[in-house]
Amino acid sequence: MKELIQSYKTGEMILGEVPKPLCKDEGVVVRTEASVVSAGTDKLMVDLAKKSLLGKSRARPDLVKQVIGKMKQEGVIQTLQKVFTKLDSPMPLGYSCAGRVIEVGSKVTEFSVGDRVACAGAGYANHAEVNYVPRNLVAKIPGDLSFEDAAFVTIGTIALQGVRQAETRPGERVGVLGLGLIGLLTVQILKASGCKVIGTDIDPDKLKIAEELGADGAVLNESFISASQNFTDGYGLDSMIITASTKSNQPIEMAPDVCRHKGKVVALGMIGMNIPRNQYYEKELDLRLSMAYGPGRYDPEYEEKGIDYPYPFVRWTEQRNMRAFLEFVEEGKVTPGKIVTHRFDFEDALDSYGLLTSKSDEKYIGIVLNYDTGKEIDSFVEIAPSGTVKSKKIAAGFIGAGNFAKGVLLPEVKKVDNIQLKDLVTATGASSSGSAEKYGFTRLYSDYREMLKDDSINTVFITTRHNLHYKMITDSLLAGKHVYCEKPLTIKIKELDSLIELYEGLEEKPVLMIGFNRRFSEHIVRIRDFVDSTEERPVINYRINAGFIPKDAWIQDFEIGGGRIIGEVCHFIDVASFIADSEVEEVFASELSTPGNYKRDNVSIILKFTNGARATINYLANGSRSVPKERIEVFCGGGTAICDNFKKTEIIKSRKKTKVKSRFSQEKGFRSEIVAFRDAIIAGGSNPIPFSSIANTTRTTFAVIESIVTGKIAKVL
Numbered sequence: 194m195k196e197l198i199q200s201y202k203t204g205e206m207i208l209g210e211v212p213k214p215l216c217k218d219e220g221v222v223v224r225t226e227a228s229v230v231s232a233g234t235d236k237l238m239v240d241l242a243k244k245s246l247l248g249k250s251r252a253r254p255d256l257v258k259q260v261i262g263k264m265k266q267e268g269v270i271q272t273l274q275k276v277f278t279k280l281d282s283p284m285p286l287g288y289s290c291a292g293r294v295i296e297v298g299s300k301v302t303e304f305s306v307g308d309r310v311a312c313a314g315a316g317y318a319n320h321a322e323v324n325y326v327p328r329n330l331v332a333k334i335p336g337d338l339s340f341e342d343a344a345f346v347t348i349g350t351i352a353l354q355g356v357r358q359a360e361t362r363p364g365e366r367v368g369v370l371g372l373g374l375i376g377l378l379t380v381q382i383l384k385a386s387g388c389k390v391i392g393t394d395i396d397p398d399k400l401k402i403a404e405e406l407g408a409d410g411a412v413l414n415e416s417f418i419s420a421s422q423n424f425t426d427g428y429g430l431d432s433m434i435i436t437a438s439t440k441s442n443q444p445i446e447m448a449p450d451v452c453r454h455k456g457k458v459v460a461l462g463m464i465g466m467n468i469p470r471n472q473y474y475e476k477e478l479d480l481r482l483s484m485a486y487g488p489g490r491y492d493p494e495y496e497e498k499g500i501d502y503p504y505p506f507v508r509w510t511e512q513r514n515m516r517a518f519l520e521f522v523e524e525g526k527v528t529p530g531k532i533v534t535h536r537f538d539f540e541d542a543l544d545s546y547g548l549l550t551s552k553s554d555e556k557y558i559g560i561v562l563n564y565d566t567g568k569e570i571d572s573f574v575e576i577a578p579s580g581t582v583k584s585k586k587i588a589a590g591f592i593g594a595g596n597f598a599k600g601v602l603l604p605e606v607k608k609v610d611n612i613q614l615k616d617l618v619t620a621t622g623a624s625s626s627g628s629a630e631k632y633g634f635t636r637l638y639s640d641y642r643e644m645l646k647d648d649s650i651n652t653v654f655i656t657t658r659h660n661l662h663y664k665m666i667t668d669s670l671l672a673g674k675h676v677y678c679e680k681p682l683t684i685k686i687k688e689l690d691s692l693i694e695l696y697e698g699l700e701e702k703p704v705l706m707i708g709f710n711r712r713f714s715e716h717i718v719r720i721r722d723f724v725d726s727t728e729e730r731p732v733i734n735y736r737i738n739a740g741f742i743p744k745d746a747w748i749q750d751f752e753i754g755g756g757r758i759i760g761e762v763c764h765f766i767d768v769a770s771f772i773a774d775s776e777v778e779e780v781f782a783s784e785l786s787t788p789g790n791y792k793r794d795n796v797s798i799i800l801k802f803t804n805g806a807r808a809t810i811n812y813l814a815n816g817s818r819s820v821p822k823e824r825i826e827v828f829c830g831g832g833t834a835i836c837d838n839f840k841k842t843e844i845i846k847s848r849k850k851t852k853v854k855s856r857f858s859q860e861k862g863f864r865s866e867i868v869a870f871r872d873a874i875i876a877g878g879s880n881p882i883p884f885s886s887i888a889n890t891t892r893t894t895f896a897v898i899e900s901i902v903t904g905k906i907a908k909v910l
Contacts, residue, residue: 194210194211194212194213194321194322194323194570195208195209195210195211195321195322195539195540196208196209196211196285196319196320196321196322197209197285197286197287197319197320197321197542197543197546198211198283198284198285198286198627199283199284199286200283200284200627206286206543206546207543208539208540208542208543209283211321211637212619212637212638212639213323213570213639214323214324214325214620214621214639215325215620215639215640216296216297216298216325217298217325217327217620218298218299218300218301219298219300219301219327219328219497219498219499220298220301220325220326220327220328220330220331220499221294221296221297221298221301221304221310221325221326221328221331222294222295222296222297222323222324222325222326223290223292223293223294223295223310223312223323223324223325223326223331224292224293224295224322224323224564224566224570225290225291225292225321225322225323225324225539225564225566226290226291226292226293226340226344226563226564226566227290227291227292227340227341227343227344227561227562227563227564228287228289228290228291228318228319228320228344228539228561228562228564229287229289229290229344229345229347229348229559229560229561229562230287230320230545230546230549230560230561230562231288231289231347231348231374232373232374232549232557232558232559232560283627285315285316285319285320285321285621286319286320286546287315287318287319287320287321288313288314288315288316288317288318288319288347289312289313289318289344289345289346289347289348290311290312290318290319290320290324290344291309291310291311291312291334291340291341291343291344291346292309292310292312292324292340292564292566293307293308293309293310293566294306294307294308294310295323298328300328300499301328301499303328304328304331304333308333309333309334309340309343310331310332310333310334311331311332311333311334311343311344311346311515311519312324312326312330312331312346312347313326313330313331313332313346313347313350313486313511313515314326314327314330314347314496316621317330318330318347320539320542320562322539322564322570323570325620325621327496327497327498327499328499329489329495329496329499329501329510329511329512330496330511330512330515331512332346332512332515332516332519333516334519335519335520335523336523338519338522338523339530341529341530341533341561341563342522342528342529342530343519343522344561345378345522345529345559346515346518346519347486347515348374348375348378349378349382349518349521349522349527349529350486350487350511350514350515350518351375351461351483351485351486352375352376352378352379352382352436352461352518353382353487353514353517353518353521354461354483354484354485354486354487354509354514355375355379355434355436355459355461355483356379356382356383356386356434357483357487357509357514358457358459358461358481358482358483359432359434359457359459359481360432360457361383361386361388361431361432362387362388362431363386363387363388364387364388364389365388365389365431365432366388366389366390366391366424366425366428366430366431367383367388367389367390367391367430367431367432367433367434368390368391368392368393368417368421368430368432368433368434368451368452369383369390369391369392369393369403369408369433369434369436370392370393370394370414370417370433370434370435370436370437370444370447371393371394371435371436371437371438371444371462372392372393372394372396372399372400372402372403372411372436373394373399373436373437373438373558374532374558374559375436375461375462376392376394376399376403376436376437377399377402377403377406377532377558378527378529378532379434379436379461380392380403380406380407380408381406381407381521381526381527381528382518382521382526382527383434384406384407384408384526385521385526385527389409389424390407390408390409390410391408391409391410391411391412391417391420391421391424391430392408392410392411392412393411393412393413393414393416393417393420394411394413394414394437395413395414396556397413398556399411399558400412400413402531402532402558405531406528406531406532409424410424414443417447417451418447418450418451421450421451422451425453428453429451429452429453429454429456430451430452430453430456431452431453431456431457432452432456432457432458432459433448433451433452433456433457433458433459434459434461435448435458435459435460435461435462435464436461436462437462437464438462438463438464439462439463439464439465440464440465441464441465442464442465442466442467443465444460444462444464444465445458445460445464445465445466445467445468445469446469446472448473448478448480449469449472449473449475449476449478450472452476452478453476454476454477455476455477455478455479456476456478456479457478457479457480457481458478458479458480458481459481459482459483460480460481460482460483461483468480486511486514486515487509487510487511487513487514488502488507488509488510488511489502489510489511489512490511492745493745493747493750494745495510495511496511529559532558532559533558533559533560533561534556534557534558534559534560535548535557535559535560535561536560536561536562536563537560537561537562537563538562538563538564538565539562539563539564539565540565542562545560545562548560586611586613586651587611587612587613587651587652587675587871587874587875588613588615588649588650588651588652589606589612589613589614589615589616589650589652589653589654590615590616590617590618590641590644590645590647590650590652590653590654590674591603591614591616591617591618591634591653591654591656592618592641592644592653592654592655592656592657592665593618593619593655593656593657594617594619594628594656595656595657597656597679598628598654598656599628601863602654602656602679602708602863602867603628603632605863605864605867606654606867607632607633608864609864609867609868609871610871611871611875612652612867612871614632614633614634615634615635615636615647615649615650616634616635616636616637616638616644616647616650617629617632617634617636617637617638618637618638618639618640618641618644619637619639620639621639641665641668642668645668645669645672645674646672650674651673651674651675651874652674652675652676652677652874653665653669653674653675653676653677654677654678655669655676655677655678655679656678656679658747658753658754659681659684659748659753659754659755659759659760660684660752660753660754660755662678662679662681662682662683662684663682663683663684663685663688663691663692665678666678666682666692666705667691667692667695669703670695670696670699670703670705671695673701673703674703675703675704675705675870675874676703676704676705676706677706677707677708677867677870678705678706678707678708679707679708680707680708680709680760680761680763680764681707681755681759681760681763681891681894682707682887682888682890682891683891684751684754684755684759684760686892686895689888689891689892689895693888696884697884704870704873704874704880704881705880705884705887706866706869706870706873706880706881706882707882707887708866709763709764709767709768709866709882709887709890710861710862710863710865710866711764711765711767711768711839711861711862712767712768712771712862712866712882713862713863713865713866713869713881714839714860714861714862714865715853715855715860715862715865716836716839716842716853716855716860717768717771717772717825717836717862719834719842719844719851719853720772720825720827720834720836720842720844721771721772721774723827723829723832723834723844723846724772724773724774724827724829724830724834725774726830727829727830727831727832728830729829729830730773730802730804730805730806730807730829731772731773731806731807731827731828731829732806732807732808732827732828732829733769733772733773733806733807733808733809733825733826733827733828734808734809734811734825734826734827734828735765735768735769735808735809735810735811735823735824735825735826736811736813736823736824736825737762737765737810737811737812737813737822737823738813738816738817738818738820738821738822738823739757739761739794739812739813739814739822740814740816740818740822741794741814741815742757742794742814748760748761756793756898757793757794757812757814758793758796758812758894758897758898759891759894759895759898761812762796762798762810762812762894762897763890763891763893763894765810765812765823766798766800766810766890766893766894767882767886767887767890768825769800769808769810770802770886770889770890771886772808772825772827773802773804773806773808774804774806775802775803775804775806776802776803776885776886776889776909776910777800777801777802777803777889777890777893777896777909777910778801778802778803778908778909778910779800779801779896779906779907779908779909779910780798780799780800780801780893780896780897780899780900780906780907780909781798781799781900781905781906781907782796782797782798782799782897782898782900782901782907783796783797783900783901783904784796784797784901785797785815793898793901794813794814794815795812795813795814795815796810796811796812796813796897796901797809797810797811797812798810798811798812798897800893803910821837821838821840822838823836823838823839824836824837824838830846831846831847832844832845832846832847833845833846838859839855839859839860839861840854840855840858840859840860841853841854841855842854866881869881889909889910892909893909896908896909
């Protein structure tokens with residue numbers, strides 16, 4: 194299928210061939226009939242992408258600050274590699290469309306195949322022939338409303354939420370500053386709500402359109418103050434809704450001059466926000482921001498998982514706003530068709546964006562893309578018999594192309610000889626398009642199960658979210674593929690037990706590797722050599738200044754990420770096990786529970802190994818970001834080894850000091866672990882990390898949680 198994609202690095206746009214999106218449990222797959230180009234939002238995105246690196250830095254100083262912090266933690270080279278990888282990631286364009294449901298997720302009951310629906314959301318309602326959209330960002334199209342009118346749903350819902358924030362009442366006088374696409378829809382919604390409306394813009398042509406759509410008055414910006422006074426008999430506007438998009442502070446400064454005492458100012462567009470306090474104070478104005486489509490926006494529980502807010506307490510959610518807007522349109526109270534200035538076939542979508550960037554005087558407001566729904570959608574899937582592990586040539590399929598895969602793993606895999614990257618599986622098309630070109634993938638899939646049928650693939654890399662690991666590992670092993678999966682192995686004990694039973698029962702065992710990269714770092718290898726050179730068991734102190742992660746981050750979700758202990762602390766348990774050359778026997782753990790801290794973000798863990806070694810792991814989220822993330826101290830046989838953040842290691846023994854340094858970046862062992870994985874496959878030998886050790890580390894993470902909950906020592910073996 195085709196999708197409109199833009200490079201964030203260069204600004205170049207293409208109508209790219211991508212795999213059809215996978216239907217997840219909580220949403221539907223929609224064949225697009227029409228989508229709308231938002232002249233304001235889309236132009237901002239296009240203009241930002243076209244800026245130079247310096248221009249992007251000036252536009253997003255918040256991101257520059259994050260990059261500088263990363264450089265201090267991880268080093269310049271690694272950070273820049275991640276930054277440029279992020280810039281290389283293509284972006285899907287569009288966020289408002291309509292079409293027919295062609296596939297329904299297993300947890301969705303309110304939609305059926307064939308339903309006519311309107312869809313919202315950046316990254317979901319894209320300019321693409323087929324889109325996957327979560328259930329709460331989909332609304333049925335009422336009556337015989339056209340797909341074209343319904344495709345305005347996102348933009349109209351943004352306008353509707355701005356009106357809701359103004360809390361207007363019938364008969365009130367309301368001003369709309371900015372008569373672009375959202376502003377003109379706002380005018381119509383206000384009129385449908387019984388308000389008197391005056392609009393203003395810098396474009397005389399838009400004033401005429403506003404009056405044709407029902408505005409009681411429309412004037413140029415320079416006349417707005419006096420016109421508003423006349424419009425309200427000198428009292429001032431009850432509310433002013435700012436829908437303009439400008440860096441200027443003028444709209445926010447104008448509000449006190451046109452609003453009445455105790456009036457409302459709603460900032461819906463992207464504007465300067467240097468608020469003149471005295472003027473707002475003297476009139477006791479109520480300044481409000483309008484958050485896009487309404488309650489639920491940016492909440493992954495609502496948008497991604499489909500968990501609705503209770504109707505009596507949150508009357509107007511995103512989806513309920515979408516339905517209300519569509520009803521306005523069906524009743525003829527809002528008429529998007531009257532502000533459509535251009536229509537394009539989807540095949541000519543690049544021409545539509547040419548309007549936004551052209552320096553010509555051609556005027557535009559509503560731009561609609563229409564799709565040919567009669568053509569076949571190519572799935573790009575080749576069906577073949579199950580694979581085998583007997584081949585020594587490594588032909589790899591890659592499942593997932595997120596930030597870690599593109600920023601760390603794929604660049605390292607590409608540098609290792611004798612690994613051919615052939616198939617790429619991603620849930621969305623845009624993420625696969627850029628990666629395929631950059632890393633040489635020859636086939637793209639949205640369903641990994643179809644890739645596993647490819648007999649030419651004998652190795653699978655898995656870099657998806659943690660809750661998917663167990664099923665993907667299991668399916669890959671049963672298909673006879675060697676498997677490299679990023680940590681963790683599983684996020685549930687039952688899954689671990691099942692996987693152990695499966696793997697140990699295989700007569701011919703593929704190589705199974707979990708991405709515990711740190712044990713392959715030169716720093717850790719040298720520390721292990723130091724421990725092996727003594728006759729004493731080590732005592733290990735491992736401090737991780739992990740930092741704060743927001744509560745709504747997916748790794749904090751126990752059902753998706755497993756939480757930070759299962760999802761990340763497994764790394765450090767593996768390092769300690771490798772240094773100790775032993776498996777964990779028992780665990781005692783406790784957490785710091787203070788207001789504002791999330792559960793299991795600040796944890797102290799004591800590990801007892803079967804050979805008598807001991808390790809203490811302090812995993813902390815409450816420290817300063819300016820302090821390096823990891824420090825390992827190992828005491829053994831009269832000597833001490835200290836690793837500082839995988840940049841410098843000192844081994845002191847008998848007054849002799851040995852140093853290992855990584856000058857420009859951290860050396861965390863990524864390349865070495867991939868080489869070890871490759872060599873194990875080619876040689877037909879054993880796993881680079883013994884499977885029993887992987888299982889022990891995983892079981893230890895569950896024991897850590899058990900110990901925290903019970904307050905007692907938890908047995909692992």
